[in-house]
Amino acid sequence: MKIDGNKFSKIEKEVFAPLYPLLAEQIIAATGKTTGTCIDLGCGTGALGCALLQKTRLQMLFYDEYPQMLELAAEKMAEQQLAGRFSLQCGDVANIDLADGAVDLAVSRGSIFFWEHLEKSLQEIERILAPGGWAYIGGGFGSQQVMDEIIARMEAKPTEGKESFSAKIRRNLGPEMQARFASALSRAGIRNYTVLRNDEIGLWIIIRKCDNGLPAEGLQASR
Template identity: 35%
Template structure:
């Protein structure tokens, strides 16, 4: 992955998409205080957008050190050093104690997980009682998607449709009901719409 390019795009043309999902995560979970884990955060775009509209303390968690270097830069740029930290590791073995997070969010990372059932079980393990998730993938509403593509064309930038489809299209096509039940998680809602697939687990 070209972290530099992804960071530049995410901090500019793609920002409306993160703002949209942050609003949606806030509305669906109604959790605005406590601790939030952003899984597969890359440079922290989703979590930073959520931090700006809540009082949440963010942990940006990614398997790639380069991603977390971008997250650290963006935390400082956004003035959120007092409420944000980074954590290196694999979602299949999250290096956190049980029941430590009030909310776990993630966007566009699931298609990269080798064993999504195990990963979802790990996410559930670190949720506090009463905690919720907003984990999934999507390209925003059709209007946001169109706006981003228009802005990218105006900047002479290529739209990597293959990568986008892997992250938010075919890559998300799994039987999440079966996956969740296979690891003993029954308290959840899956939102499927034009803006993607989002799994809300309740603990």
Template identity: 35%
Template sequence: MNSREEFDKIANEIFFPIYEVIAREALGILGRKNGVCLDVGSGGGHLGLSVAKASDMRLTLMDVKEDAIIIANHRIKEWGLEGRTSTIVSDVRKINLPDNSFDLITSRGSIGFWGDRDEMKQAFAEIYRVLAPNGMTYIGKGFGSAELKAKITAQMKVLHPEWPQCVIDASNGFGVEDYANFLKELKIPAEIINDDRGVWIIMKKTA
């Protein structure tokens, strides 16, 4: 996958159905539909905007790359969500946002690009810092269900025969056990989903 535009086209045309499923799953586990959501590594914004669309939440889309945020800004208008959505260019390893700010922090398909062990721990600590008391995260990778994963894999293989290996090769290679160890070392209370929905880290901050 070469460019931002190409990834966004794939997100918009092939991955599109997964975002609503993932957003609804995260909101269902959170158990409320108000408050403030941050989507980390938002790319063109599909997941965060799907959370906003399925709820009354205010939303911030964050990505380290400005070209992603330019696309996200267009999409916010396209989806008619400019009244309760903002964007920020920021690195997850040093989030330029205040402590205890977000009731729900989502992120999909970005975790594999947050760097080495120390950088991953920095990213998790930063996410936990900006998480509000009683808030939770839904951070990881996946397609929402086995059916969607199978359908998307078949479509992607036609476009890019080397997919998903090319994504795996480009990522940092950490998996569930590594995430669990990082969280344990940071003393962050969390559980990790690892099933047909994908791999999702649920950190919880008590009041």
């Protein structure tokens, strides 16, 4: 898939910017992770990772298959004066070049809908989580109000006969995608997960990596 990084960055800044601080707060509330190493998978311009860095003491690894996106993420970190708290890595989420247990938190917004090998990617994410680590992967807007505002702004843009933005959101965050995620997690052999979906938060996979082989407290498989 060909991506125009500059166009992507422009839309992120002008339209999507309000959602990232909200998502960062939701991730922190759900996982409790404020220190350690975090990987932002399919990071794009690094907006989610940046929001997490601004609210925590995490170290961030920005990971994307497109070098241009990593360049844009580095520019954003420089703009926000976050030098020394991040690194960059180019690669495929289905084959992450990191050791087992390398990260304490894995996050991703929007990228999962483009992953060609979903089961393998989910296995890789669980593999690189340290014992007690968390993954928060999916799509959402932080709140219903922000989602409605972003949809309105995106719908006002010319679509050139393509699928409307609201239709894409319904497809990506709907019950069929929720069922697809749950099925992929089960086939991947991942035990400690939940799949959350509602209009307020969107659709998210939450994985907890345990070191005792038992289900995480308060985290039940959504099957």
